[in-house]
Amino acid sequence: MPSRVRDSLVRVLSVTRIAPRVTELSLKFPPGVIMSPGQFLQIETGVTFLRRPISVAGFDEGTCTVRIIVQDAGRGSHAISRLAPGDGIKAMGPLGNPFPMDEITDGLRDGRRIWLVGGGIGIAPLIFIADSVRSKGLVIDSFAGFRDEESVWGLRELEKCGNVTASIGGFVTDSLDRAMETALPDSVMACGPRPMLRALQAICAERGIPGKVSLEERMGCGIGACLVCSCGVWTDGGRDYRRVCRDGPVFDMAEAII
Numbered sequence: 001m002p003s004r005v006r007d008s009l010v011r012v013l014s015v016t017r018i019a020p021r022v023t024e025l026s027l028k029f030p031p032g033v034i035m036s037p038g039q040f041l042q043i044e045t046g047v048t049f050l051r052r053p054i055s056v057a058g059f060d061e062g063t064c065t066v067r068i069i070v071q072d073a074g075r076g077s078h079a080i081s082r083l084a085p086g087d088g089i090k091a092m093g094p095l096g097n098p099f100p101m102d103e104i105t106d107g108l109r110d111g112r113r114i115w116l117v118g119g120g121i122g123i124a125p126l127i128f129i130a131d132s133v134r135s136k137g138l139v140i141d142s143f144a145g146f147r148d149e150e151s152v153w154g155l156r157e158l159e160k161c162g163n164v165t166a167s168i169g170g171f172v173t174d175s176l177d178r179a180m181e182t183a184l185p186d187s188v189m190a191c192g193p194r195p196m197l198r199a200l201q202a203i204c205a206e207r208g209i210p211g212k213v214s215l216e217e218r219m220g221c222g223i224g225a226c227l228v229c230s231c232g233v234w235t236d237g238g239r240d241y242r243r244v245c246r247d248g249p250v251f252d253m254a255e256a257i258i
């Protein structure tokens with residue numbers, strides 16, 4: 001079970017530039033936290049009033065080390081990318097509901113075909129899923145999309161965990177569509193920009209494939225109190241609203257209004 005939310009002063013252990021605008025940081029947390037793929041941290045930036053939500057891209061329980069991957073997209077993410085080893089920052093988390101890891105590992109063990117589909121920085125939480133299943137001796141295939149050659153990162157890591165189809169410049173959903181002509185997945189786990197998730201949702205709905213999507217939304221508090229992150233969902237009673245930070249960020253693909 002994920003541990004309860006707490007705000008910690010964490011120490012930056014390492015900082016590595018993995019693409020021109022993408023930086024990987026490893027953060028040392030105090031003992032006692034457990035983090036799962038799909039969960040995120042609200043990280044103080046030092047330059048913005050509001051913290052910024054950043055996905056957990058890896059977690060080592062033995063050392064309480066958390067890995068994050070940050071794309072320099074504005075003031076807050078730029079400041080986080082510029083942190084140096086030894087710096088201290090405040091990070092609240094883990095927050096949000098994770099991907100269904102038991103379902104994923106049991107499914108793969110039973111020979112079910114589960115595909116990861118990610119675009120851009122949305123690949124970060126999927127790397128955590130891939131690493132977790134690999135540590136259990138399982139393989140998982142991925143589809144990863146990048147805007148251009150300069151933005152490519154993480155492919156080698158995904159390749160250690162299964163087959164990877166990379167789309168550079170094109171749409172990841174086009175390669176997914178082609179792959180589905182020869183084999184259909186039993187389910188997909190996805191994270192990425194809204195247009196990609198919307199296209200994925202349409203492709204999967206057409207073929208009756210279930211899945212989970214992790215949504216990105218601007219956030220205020222990150223803990224369910226301010227409603228800044230509200231998004232639409234379909235329920236039995238029609239359209240309703242959910243908080244991405246508290247009810248998500250991982251939602252059933254069929255219920256999310258993307």
Ligand SMILES: Cc1cc2nc3c(=O)[nH]c(=O)nc-3n(C[C@H](O)[C@H](O)[C@H](O)COP(=O)(O)OP(=O)(O)OC[C@H]3O[C@@H](n4cnc5c(N)ncnc54)[C@H](O)[C@@H]3O)c2cc1C
Pocket residue numbers: 040048052053054055056068069070071072073074075076077078121124125215216217218219249
């Ligand atoms: C659950 C969750 C997990 C995330 N995980 C990561 C991660 O692992 N790595 C990472 O680099 N980023 C991640 N993000 C996105 C990250 O939080 C935003 O890029 C960041 O908040 C932008 O802040 P900024 O101060 O750098 O940019 P700002 O100056 O505030 O904005 C720069 C641009 O980014 C857009 N933007 C800002 N926030 C978001 C957002 N939440 N979604 C979409 N567009 C946004 C703005 O509209 C603007 O165009 C995640 C977001 C969420 C909600």
Ligand code: FES
Pocket residue numbers: 218219220221222223224225226227228229230243244245246
């Ligand atoms: S960010 Fe405040 S309710 Fe989600």
